[in-house]
Amino acid sequence: MRLKDKVIVITGSTTGIGKAIAQRCVKEGAKVVVHGLEEAWGQEVLRELGEDNAALHIEDLTQDGCAERLVKTALNRFGKLDALVNNAAWVVTSSIDDTDKTFLQKVLEINTIAPLLLIKAALPELEKTGGGVLNIGSVNAWSGEPQLLAYSISKGGLMTMTRNLGDSLFRDYGVKVNQINPGWVLTETEIQRKKDQGLSDAWYESIPAMYAPAGRIIWPKEIAAAAVFWLSDESGPVSGQVMELEQYPMIGRNAPKDTSTIK
Template sequence: MRGLAGKAILVTGSSNGIGYAMAQRLVADGTKVLIHGRDQAEIDAACRHLGSATQGMAGDLADPATAQAIVDATVKAFGRIDGLVNNAGIYPRGAIGETTAEFFDHMFAVNTRAPLLCAEAAIRAFRLQKSGGAIVTVGSLNAWCGASNLTVYSMSKGALMTMTRNLADAIGPERIRVNQLNVGWTFTANEDATQQREGRKPGWETQVPVRQAPSGRIMQPEEIAAHTAFWLSDESAPVSGQVYEVEQFPVVGRL
């Protein structure tokens, strides 16, 4: 991808899954990447595999201080920060009528508050550098429809669309772009484990209904990573404030 080489990017939740695929793609495109996650051993393994263009830092995004800490770590490791991917998120199930304050608060702390705090920390760094920058936030198609056991998760992702548009409107004149990918059903090790716990058989990802996967399969992390690289790159400039549906079908009238 043109317009990425030499940039320094922070990808939250990048020690495994979709975030790891993003980091892998960005390194291949010539960027330096700060690998973030909660498990130091996973982070170390990711950095070893991806090579010298990466550095790692562990941190729980439920802790408000983590956002500034990982942005600072990116600047310390690479001398600057050019982009942020708000990828980290959690998706525990919860039944209607059984939501606790603790469940709600933890979901919003990680999925909604943390992306805002990370974005603001990155914006402060961009301003100090007088460099502009790019922020890509990973939302979810569930923001539009949800599911009976994902109501709080869907709410937490829906709020990100409002955040993205408001940030983009506020800081566009500073050459800081903010866009969002509403990602559809994607195969990861965690998603595979979740689906098998809920009764699906191995190989389920190629046997989902055509309505949900017209291509005959759900998406792969590498495909999400390609879209992320584009929105971080100079090739997508000056577009900002967009919520982009990464899915196989038109959302309106389908969900």
């Protein structure tokens, strides 16, 4: 097993990509701290993974001291910490018209500042184990959609943080920092978000080729499969890197012939 006996904190893991990463990590032999805001969802994940393999921490990441308490949960339950996955994020629509100072500050606090504070809190323990950090970003970090302005700004900041700390923390502490930038992923919340925007209940069953050449968008378990590489010893001394996981190149993509819309 590729993650045998590793202890991993995974934020935002009661659903979606985080949940898929937690499931795959346990299958690969790790112990995980499941985190989120939804107690009922968290308990369901805990039952699935087994209490011998997982601990649950329900708390808003923006609360003072949450980062330290998450690290303490790992230490109290499993005695060490080998890796941190910063996955939790607020995916929220906004444009230049409705992005004000207060709103942007809230998005940044959740998506960019909270991951930094978690890295700071986990660093002493990760240094002991020669561990690492995996940030889950977004392809929107490169510029983003017009209606994802604040979210895209926050993910751009996270990507810069990964490259900065991937250099300095590895040299000074022996702690690697890398990032996955997923494209469009079929999570439970994304299904509901698109329905709330007026799409049909089965919108994801017929995605135009311009959005998904494969005819479908990416599954959370496919992001989780990539996460295992970065969390395992197989990634070696690689640090400060960002991996895009999308169906087409983010730069230099040819204009698609199919311009039909999602229904």
